[in-house]
Amino acid sequence: MSTNGSGAASRPVGSPGWGKPGLGRNDNPHPVSHCGGDVASVASTDDARRYRTLIEQLPLVVYVDALDAASSNIFTSRQVEPLLGYTTAEWASDAELFVRALHLDDRDRVLAAHAHTHATHQPLSVEYRLIAKDGRVVWIRDEGVIVLDEDGSPLYLQGYLLDITAEREAQEQLRQLALYDSLTGLANRAFFREQFQYTVSMRKELDHQTALLFLDLNDFKHINDHWGHDVGDQVLATIGARIQHTLRAGDAAARLGGDEFAVVVPSIAEAQEAVRVAERLLEAVRWPIELGGRQLTLDVSIGISLGRDVEIMLQEADAAMYRAKGQRDVGYAFFQPDLDTVAAQRSRRVIELREAVQLSQFTLDYQPVIDLGAHEITGYEALLRWQHPQEGKVAPLDFIPLAEDSGLIIPLGKWVLAEACGYGALLVEEMGREVHMSVNVSAVQLQHPEFVAHVAAALAGSGFPPHCLILELTESVLLASGAHTQQRLAALKAGGITLALDDFGTGYASLSYLQQFPVDIMKIDRSFTATIESTTADLVLLRGIVDLGNALGLRLVAEGIQTPGQHEIVRELGCHSAQGFYFGYPEPVARRKLVGHRHAARA
Ligand code: C2E
Ligand code: MG
Ligand code: MG
Numbered sequence: 001m002s003t004n005g006s007g008a009a010s011r012p013v014g015s016p017g018w019g020k021p022g023l024g025r026n027d028n029p030h031p032v033s034h035c036g037g038d039v040a041s042v043a044s045t046d047d048a049r050r051y052r053t054l055i056e057q058l059p060l061v062v063y064v065d066a067l068d069a070a071s072s073n074i075f076t077s078r079q080v081e082p083l084l085g086y087t088t089a090e091w092a093s094d095a096e097l098f099v100r101a102l103h104l105d106d107r108d109r110v111l112a113a114h115a116h117t118h119a120t121h122q123p124l125s126v127e128y129r130l131i132a133k134d135g136r137v138v139w140i141r142d143e144g145v146i147v148l149d150e151d152g153s154p155l156y157l158q159g160y161l162l163d164i165t166a167e168r169e170a171q172e173q174l175r176q177l178a179l180y181d182s183l184t185g186l187a188n189r190a191f192f193r194e195q196f197q198y199t200v201s202m203r204k205e206l207d208h209q210t211a212l213l214f215l216d217l218n219d220f221k222h223i224n225d226h227w228g229h230d231v232g233d234q235v236l237a238t239i240g241a242r243i244q245h246t247l248r249a250g251d252a253a254a255r256l257g258g259d260e261f262a263v264v265v266p267s268i269a270e271a272q273e274a275v276r277v278a279e280r281l282l283e284a285v286r287w288p289i290e291l292g293g294r295q296l297t298l299d300v301s302i303g304i305s306l307g308r309d310v311e312i313m314l315q316e317a318d319a320a321m322y323r324a325k326g327q328r329d330v331g332y333a334f335f336q337p338d339l340d341t342v343a344a345q346r347s348r349r350v351i352e353l354r355e356a357v358q359l360s361q362f363t364l365d366y367q368p369v370i371d372l373g374a375h376e377i378t379g380y381e382a383l384l385r386w387q388h389p390q391e392g393k394v395a396p397l398d399f400i401p402l403a404e405d406s407g408l409i410i411p412l413g414k415w416v417l418a419e420a421c422g423y424g425a426l427l428v429e430e431m432g433r434e435v436h437m438s439v440n441v442s443a444v445q446l447q448h449p450e451f452v453a454h455v456a457a458a459l460a461g462s463g464f465p466p467h468c469l470i471l472e473l474t475e476s477v478l479l480a481s482g483a484h485t486q487q488r489l490a491a492l493k494a495g496g497i498t499l500a501l502d503d504f505g506t507g508y509a510s511l512s513y514l515q516q517f518p519v520d521i522m523k524i525d526r527s528f529t530a531t532i533e534s535t536t537a538d539l540v541l542l543r544g545i546v547d548l549g550n551a552l553g554l555r556l557v558a559e560g561i562q563t564p565g566q567h568e569i570v571r572e573l574g575c576h577s578a579q580g581f582y583f584g585y586p587e588p589v590a591r592r593k594l595v596g597h598r599h600a601a602r603a
Pocket of ligand 1: 021367382383384395396397400416439440441442472502503526559560561562579580581586
């Protein structure tokens with residue numbers, strides 16, 4: 001190719017072809033040298049036509065350049081037109097076109113390579129970008145040799161331009177794959193570590209620290225399980241883009257895998273700056289996501305570590321993130337040195353829990369459920385307690401999540417079902433009337449293939465009537481449910497069992513769940529009843545929920561009733577039943593009779 005690097009010399013004008021002034025088509029004075037295919041030597045013969053046809057069939061551009069100062073173009077094959085959009089005439093007539101078409105970033109390098117070949121007669125081999133007539137960027141591999149005459153004197157430069165754009169794009173894609181997360185376009189874990197280490201080592205201001213924020217989406221599994229992986233992927237991509245958006249110059253973000261992200265703020269003067277970054281991230285993630293007409297709301301827990309050592313900071317931020325999970329209203333937590341024992345404590349607790357299951361260290365308390373119309377006890381809710389040998393009674397929220405994570409909830413839940421049905425059957429017998437028994441069920445239990453069989457066994461073993469058994473599911477059960485869960489719920493319903501949606505209003509489930517799932521009872525979480533006496537807005541909200549439940553034909557149970565005033569309000573609003581310390585605490589022996597109105601002395 002013409003490499004009129006100086007931009008001063010001009011190229012002879014003429015139609016592109018085999019010859020150039022001084023190199024006759026028939027009388028090529030230069031026999032083929034070490035480079036085969038001396039085009040000029042075969043001009044104007046049948047061979048020449050054959051060579052031309054052959055050359056024009058090659059998927060590349062063949063060129064011959066003079067070795068004059070301007071590298072005047074002698075010949076360029078017509079494939080230059082599909083490649084770059086210039087006709088051979090345009091290409092040959094404009095001495096500086098090649099130089100102008102060179103990508104600015106490559107120009108000096110290419111001209112130097114050509115000059116080197118001219119000077120040394122070494123083969124030319126260089127890759128660069130040309131800007132086509134329509135502005136496209138075309139990656140080229142340019143291979144050329146200096147053709148010598150018999151005496152070893154240089155005649156011209158002969159070579160070809162190969163389009164390697166696709167190859168380069170593939171290479172770039174591979175590079176992206178190796179360094180970036182394909183879903184979000186953020187750095188991947190490996191690249192992040194590398195970048196991060198570099199950033200930290202480059203920090204010169206000794207009074208400044210680097211902050212690492214470790215983000216883990218809360219309950220993301222539910223989205224995947226319920227809406228499918230495509231929606232899950234779209235959600236992750238959206239979150240990735242939002243995180244990217246919150247960054248300021250110099251900050252970096254990565255997807256570490258799954259639903260985990262990280263953000264690095266290379267230089268902060270005080271911890272409060274990291275808090276501001278965390279708050280921006282919380283805001284960005286918590287903003288509702290619109291997807292195909294649905295609205296999803298996500299939450300995230302952020303662990304923050306300040307320091308200078310990448311590996312240590314990653315571990316610390318991870319530990320802090322677990323602490324943040326335990327304080328979701330805040331959403332973030334800083335690493336505290338004692339946190340590294342948290343993981344160890346957790347595994348000790350699982351071992352204790354496993355032993356507790358084997359040693360039957362569990363009991364059930366029974367809290368009465370009151371019919372607000374008849375003002376009498378119609379049933380009980382069985383609430384699990386761990387009688388810990390050293391710690392005494394442990395509340396379910398302190399060990400059920402661990403039992404769920406470790407799978408121990410399966411044997412434990414099976415025991416709860418059998419025990420509650422057994423006690424229910426006893427109460428039916430003693431009280432001489434129907435008594436309902438409510439049992440809480442975890443999402444993990446419902447996902448177990450034997451769950452329906454466990455329920456059936458508990459009923460059969462005790463003789464407790466199926467229609468008296470109420471299974472309480474939380475919104476998370478419904479969110480996590482797939483086709484199998486739906487089938488299991490349908491089978492339970494077919495067996496005459498009643499299903500209740502527990503803690504309504506605290507989860508992420510949309511109202512559509514109430515119609516999708518065969519629930520009969522809606523238990524309104526106590527957060528909606530707690531303040532109805534003092535806050536009008538909360539009263540309005542509760543009225544809305546009650547109206548909705550009634551419109552859907554559900555039986556409504558108000559949870560957490562502690563005062564006569566709350567009792568009065570929920571009754572008047574149209575709740576059917578109620579539960580709460582006002583009527584009775586959870587107790588090891590079910591209270592048989594509702595004795596007048598109690599006041600919540602022990603709340
Ligand atoms: P839940 O199903 O919503 O149970 C009601 C919880 O509210 C119980 O807490 C109960 O003691 C408490 N409560 C009842 N009335 C009042 C009141 O008037 N005021 C206040 N402040 N609290 C009241 P508990 O026993 O600590 O149970 C907590 C949760 O643990 C339960 O919430 C349930 O989701 C879960 N749980 C309990 N037993 C089991 C079980 O056997 N299996 C499973 N999977 N979960 C269980
Ligand atoms: Mg419950
Ligand atoms: Mg509840």
